[in-house]
Amino acid sequence: MQKSAGNSNPQAPRHPPATALDRIDRKILDILQRDSRITNQGLAGRVGLSPAPCSRRVKRLHDEGYISREVAIVDPARVGSTLIAFVSVELDRQREDVLAIFERKMAAQKAVQQCYFISGESDYLLVVACRDMEHYNAFVREVLANEHNIRRFRTSFNLNRVKYDTAIDLEAALD
Amino acid sequence: MQKSAGNSNPQAPRHPPATALDRIDRKILDILQRDSRITNQGLAGRVGLSPAPCSRRVKRLHDEGYISREVAIVDPARVGSTLIAFVSVELDRQREDVLAIFERKMAAQKAVQQCYFISGESDYLLVVACRDMEHYNAFVREVLANEHNIRRFRTSFNLNRVKYDTAIDLEAALD
DNA sequence: CATGAAAATCTCCCAAT
DNA sequence: ATTGGGAGATTTTCATG
Numbered sequence: 207m208q209k210s211a212g213n214s215n216p217q218a219p220r221h222p223p224a225t226a227l228d229r230i231d232r233k234i235l236d237i238l239q240r241d242s243r244i245t246n247q248g249l250a251g252r253v254g255l256s257p258a259p260c261s262r263r264v265k266r267l268h269d270e271g272y273i274s275r276e277v278a279i280v281d282p283a284r285v286g287s288t289l290i291a292f293v294s295v296e297l298d299r300q301r302e303d304v305l306a307i308f309e310r311k312m313a314a315q316k317a318v319q320q321c322y323f324i325s326g327e328s329d330y331l332l333v334v335a336c337r338d339m340e341h342y343n344a345f346v347r348e349v350l351a352n353e354h355n356i357r358r359f360r361t362s363f364n365l366n367r368v369k370y371d372t373a374i375d376l377e378a379a380l381d
Numbered sequence: 382m383q384k385s386a387g388n389s390n391p392q393a394p395r396h397p398p399a400t401a402l403d404r405i406d407r408k409i410l411d412i413l414q415r416d417s418r419i420t421n422q423g424l425a426g427r428v429g430l431s432p433a434p435c436s437r438r439v440k441r442l443h444d445e446g447y448i449s450r451e452v453a454i455v456d457p458a459r460v461g462s463t464l465i466a467f468v469s470v471e472l473d474r475q476r477e478d479v480l481a482i483f484e485r486k487m488a489a490q491k492a493v494q495q496c497y498f499i500s501g502e503s504d505y506l507l508v509v510a511c512r513d514m515e516h517y518n519a520f521v522r523e524v525l526a527n528e529h530n531i532r533r534f535r536t537s538f539n540l541n542r543v544k545y546d547t548a549i550d551l552e553a554a555l556d
Numbered sequence: 557c558a559t560g561a562a563a564a565t566c567t568c569c570c571a572a573t
Numbered sequence: 574a575t576t577g578g579g580a581g582a583t584t585t586t587c588a589t590g
Binding site: 245246247257258261262265 | 583584585586587
């Protein structure tokens with residue numbers, strides 16, 4: 207069994223063997239997941255270490271791929287991206303090449319923030335961020351309606367984003 | 382018209398008047414959205430500024446709330462969080478108090494990464510991150526099956542996360 | 557892992573455009 | 574009003590114990 211597609215990942219970062227995480231590592235990850243702007247000595251203080259070994263651990267967490275990247279989260283409302291659409295997509299056929307083509311297209315679309323190949327009635331779930339309805343309409347017409355392999359798609363719109371977290375619950379993850 | 386609930390936001394950060402963004406600001410945001418670990422002088426170089434004014438702009442983008450936070454993105458596979466579930470939830474009634482209670486509950490659940498109040502057939506869409514099926518089962522039994530106001534919920538599981546971006550397309554957002 | 561020093565970086569202030 | 578340069582203050586990193 208292999209992933210649905212995209213095994214030709216251009217530059218899949220090859221990470222070192224990856225040592226196990228102890229309690230301090232998880233605490234560091236937990237803090238950085240929520241605020242990566244914290245200074246090293248601030249972090250060190252919160253996990254009960256001196257700055258030097260704390261810095262080493264953070265570097266290791268990066269190098270070994272536990273932290274894949276650090277990003278700034280932009281407030282969508284402030285930059286005029288006010289509409290989030292959820293699109294469930296059903297393809298005509300679930301042949302590997304059809305899936306791969308669709309996935310490549312979605313990955314290339316800047317409006318598509320998230321794209322999941324899913325189980326259940328439809329094949330894909332998209333999360334699309336747009337400026338407004340006009341922009342979403344343009345996206346649908348240009349991207350989805352032009353895609354021959356789509357049997358149908360259904361859109362729901364966001365009325366209120368109650369929660370948007372990028373953090374993973376590390377207690378539950380390892381325990 | 383008001384948001385569906387949660388207007389009692391405990392500490393909604395009150396941001397300054399918010400000046401408009403020029404091309405350089407958007408370029409800064411665009412870069413930081415994808416990599417906030419870049420040094421200030423590296424950023425300054427890429428946007429064609431010297432370090433000092435670049436630092437000032439970044440500070441302003443934070444202070445005025447364009448950047449709501451900076452976070453480390455943890456690789457789910459590396460920390461044993463391998464299962465993502467999508468749950469569409471239909472409530473018994475769409476009364477404000479029922480919505481508010483449900484939203485508060487979801488916001489408090491660490492496994493719930495995203496929660497949207499949506500238009501369409503169901504009321505909410507949840508993105509839930511779990512260690513495995515057993516963990517998801519426990520989540521469903523403890524959290525959803527105990528919630529009296531839920532008429533029904535339907536789960537789809539992630540088979541392949543094709544794309545996971547937190548960046549907003551700023552070109553489209555402002556044009 | 558902690559301590560202490562060196563190197564690099566960030567941030568503030570001031571002059572200049 | 575915003576930029577660019579420089580000094581001061583932090584921060585990170587590398588050595589040693």
